[in-house]
Amino acid sequence: MSAYKDPSFQERTALARQARQKALDQLKAKPPADEAVLAERNAARIAREQAKADERAAIRAARDLAKAEEKARAIEAAKASVPPPGPSEAEQRAARDARYAARKQRKSR
Known part of the structure; x- marks a missing residue:
């Protein structure tokens, strides 16, 4: 049995x-792409991209x-937790005046 010899x-x-030459020959031997097939692939790609864009837009709209x-x-x-505003200053004055008048009326009897 002979020993392994490193190639030069x-x-x-x-x-x-x-x-390289074999790969180039295989590439040259490959038939050219059919225009109809390329157009169909391109249309399918565009349709997929549009569907994905629509899906992303729907997700974004749902999130918004x-x-x-x-x-x-x-x-x-927040509106429910805020207490309703109290009576205005004019209402407070009117209530005070009514109490005062009632008290005065009770004293005069």
Whole structure:
């Protein structure tokens, strides 16, 4: 049995050249792409991209709607937690005057 012999630089370059040539020959032997098939693939790609864009837009719209509803609920909760405003200054004055008049009327009897 003979020992393994490392290939020389020239042998390695020749093998690389042959591999490149074989790949080039295979590429040249490949039939050209049919225009109808390319157009169909392109249309399918555009349809997929449009469907994805529509889906993303629907998701974004749903997310925005959920945020708006959450914001509205938060505002309603804040409104519910705020006590109603008290009587105005004029109403307070009128109530005081009514009490004063009632007290004066009780004393005069």
